[in-house]
Amino acid sequence: MADDGRLDGLASRLLGLAARHAEQVVGAELAGAGAHRWHYAVLATLADHGPASQAGLGARTGIHASDLVGLIGELAGRGEVTRTADPADRRRNVVELTDAGRERLHRLDAVLAGAQDELLAPLSPGRRAELVRLLRVLVEHHGHPEPQGHPEPGGRDRISGRASRTG
Amino acid sequence: MADDGRLDGLASRLLGLAARHAEQVVGAELAGAGAHRWHYAVLATLADHGPASQAGLGARTGIHASDLVGLIGELAGRGEVTRTADPADRRRNVVELTDAGRERLHRLDAVLAGAQDELLAPLSPGRRAELVRLLRVLVEHHGHPEPQGHPEPGGRDRISGRASRTG
DNA sequence: CCAAATCGTTGGTCTGACTAACGGTAATTC
């Protein structure tokens, strides 16, 4: 095999390569439907968790609040979501899915499913599930690295890490 | 579990999140040693496959030729690689590892191993190997999507091989 | 009422990966 090199077995590198590939596939597939990853993320989140403020959407999707502004504007311009001032808290905008948005989400669901299938083509259903399981452990661990306990063996001060808010 | 949402089970999204996390961990760890991912990639490739031209390095590491210029310059400035004109083909530069480079690679090997361990902390050794196995299947498939023959099953027009955006 | 915090918004920054073009060199063809 071609695993004589140190790079070929490096989990971090394989993750990066696979993720890049996934982004390509999904991005291209969604672009064919005139959409972006972010559009799907917002529509899906609204469908799954109901109306939300932009801050709430940002927390769930991981999309930065500043990028969310234009994104919601775009979706609202297409009539797929509504952005209305929250009467209970007038700082907030309540973003809500419309019927058109739900319809579009359904189409994008199909597109996404196709993309996933293309991505995972070389894996059997069982292997795909296993992959998802393993990845989910990693991302969940990322959210809660250490509940409590010893700081770190040989641990120096934390290297400034950019926190990511992944819900 | 928190898998009530469509995003939470999406392989492409999990890959992206995990990869981002990996980049953070590895990047921070390497930064603590004054290095970038690219430095390690180049040093490791040279150690594993011997001297190479910059084009060859680019092909193996995936680093773009234009970015490789400054990178090799940096490593050469630190005395960790030598860049000499190939007498057999004077278009080429032969990039070669020095003893200092080998020594630095050893240190970075340790750093990288620590980063991988931190990354994969929540997984048992068996699970880690399984993850690497699955990811490698994906990445290899990416390189050789279809051995030959039929254009693509269900495939529409060619997805632009490189850019995330068709342009 | 005043201070602090939150939300949406604007504008700018930084980085990684890419493109375009060019001079120098090699290989190929006539």
Added chain:
DNA sequence: GAATTACCGTTAGTCAGACCAACGATTTGG
């Protein structure tokens, strides 16, 4: 052996994604 074609390294610039800084409007809490 001159011209054409292809390749290598280099420079400069583009582009998208993720982020930060700061602001006005608003709510919250002492």
